[in-house]
Amino acid sequence: MSIWEQFSLNGKVAVVTGGTGVLGGAMARGLAAAGARVAVMGRRADVARQVAADIVSAGDEAIPLPADVLDEESLKSACRTLIDSWGSVDILINAAGGNRPDATVFGDLTFFNVPRVALEGVVGLNFTGTVLPIQVFGEPMARQGNGSIINISSMAAQKVLTRVMGYSAAKAAVDNLTRWLAVDLAQKHGAGLRVNAIAPGFFIGEQNRALLTNVDAPPRPDGAPTLTERGQQIVDHTPMGRFGEPDELIGAAIWLASDASRFVTGIVLPVDGGFSAASGI
Numbered sequence: 356m357s358i359w360e361q362f363s364l365n366g367k368v369a370v371v372t373g374g375t376g377v378l379g380g381a382m383a384r385g386l387a388a389a390g391a392r393v394a395v396m397g398r399r400a401d402v403a404r405q406v407a408a409d410i411v412s413a414g415d416e417a418i419p420l421p422a423d424v425l426d427e428e429s430l431k432s433a434c435r436t437l438i439d440s441w442g443s444v445d446i447l448i449n450a451a452g453g454n455r456p457d458a459t460v461f462g463d464l465t466f467f468n469v470p471r472v473a474l475e476g477v478v479g480l481n482f483t484g485t486v487l488p489i490q491v492f493g494e495p496m497a498r499q500g501n502g503s504i505i506n507i508s509s510m511a512a513q514k515v516l517t518r519v520m521g522y523s524a525a526k527a528a529v530d531n532l533t534r535w536l537a538v539d540l541a542q543k544h545g546a547g548l549r550v551n552a553i554a555p556g557f558f559i560g561e562q563n564r565a566l567l568t569n570v571d572a573p574p575r576p577d578g579a580p581t582l583t584e585r586g587q588q589i590v591d592h593t594p595m596g597r598f599g600e601p602d603e604l605i606g607a608a609i610w611l612a613s614d615a616s617r618f619v620t621g622i623v624l625p626v627d628g629g630f631s632a633a634s635g636i
């Protein structure tokens with residue numbers, strides 16, 4: 356197999372949960388450009404249709420596959436639709452997730468009064484919302500004896516970030532699940548079934564834009580937004596001195612999805628401009 360064939364996703368079918376979001380959308384476009392047929396998942400059917408249409412107009416293959424990652428019936432129905440359309444599922448990226456304001460320890464909210472419903476909501480979306488799609492889409496992968504599952508974790512799982520207590524705990528659980536499941540699936544279903552994670556550093560998304568940039572202030576002369584105090588702290592602690600661009604996750608996603616990483620399972624790969632390597636000194 357040539358080196359290009361190892362990285363090619365030709366003939367593979369991929370599902371991207373959170374494909375309607377900033378990072379999942381970029382990875383969905385990237386997998387499609389590498390040859391995969393991509394199902395774009397999110398609750399917003401109109402956005403899923405738009406992302407899939409953009410991929411198709413770029414000359415690649417995609418379908419919208421709306422579903423809620425916390426609703427097993429909607430996941431099972433989406434899986435049946437996918438298998439009916441394309442016959443198999445080979446790649447699952449779990450990018451649905453994020454924090455929520457009522458679980459953010461900031462202002463009047465301290466650790467001692469984080470509402471249980473907010474805590475369970477953020478842990479549920481990020482952890483259970485990763486487990487359920489793997490149960491549903493991983494089963495046909497286990498039957499066929501191969502597949503690549505890629506969970507989207509966060510730097511918050513490895514380094515303590517103020518404010519995001521429940522989110523960080525949930526992403527730490529995603530890291531642990533990644534390793535646990537890599538062992539379980541390889542032992543029970545063979546070396547073709549792999550589970551890895553990507554831990555993005557800091558990227559401007561819809562959820563964190565207002566937290567990291569002054570959305571209402573005039574931009575800098577180069578057109579870039581000015582940063583909030585927290586946004587500036589993050590850039591100052593990132594050796595590369597900037598936020599990531601969503602497209603900068605694509606190389607890692609293609610590598611983990613493709614045969615080029617066929618002996619790699621159970622890793623959490625940082626894509627973070629050096630954030631996790633830096634001590635701050």
Ligand SMILES: NC(=O)c1ccc[n+]([C@@H]2O[C@H](COP(=O)([O-])OP(=O)(O)OC[C@H]3O[C@@H](n4cnc5c(N)ncnc54)[C@H](OP(=O)(O)O)[C@@H]3O)[C@@H](O)[C@H]2O)c1
Nearest residue numbers: 373375376377378397398399423424451452453557558560
């Ligand atoms: N941005 C960053 O700097 C950063 C850093 C580290 C990790 N991450 C992680 O990367 C992932 C993507 O983040 P992002 O920045 O791209 O955020 P985003 O643009 O807000 O995307 C979040 C995605 O999650 C989907 N989603 C939320 N609840 C869902 C549910 N119940 N069922 C199905 N889909 C659901 C949303 O789709 P619908 O609204 O259509 O349902 C959307 O596609 C998240 O897991 C996040 O924690 C982000």
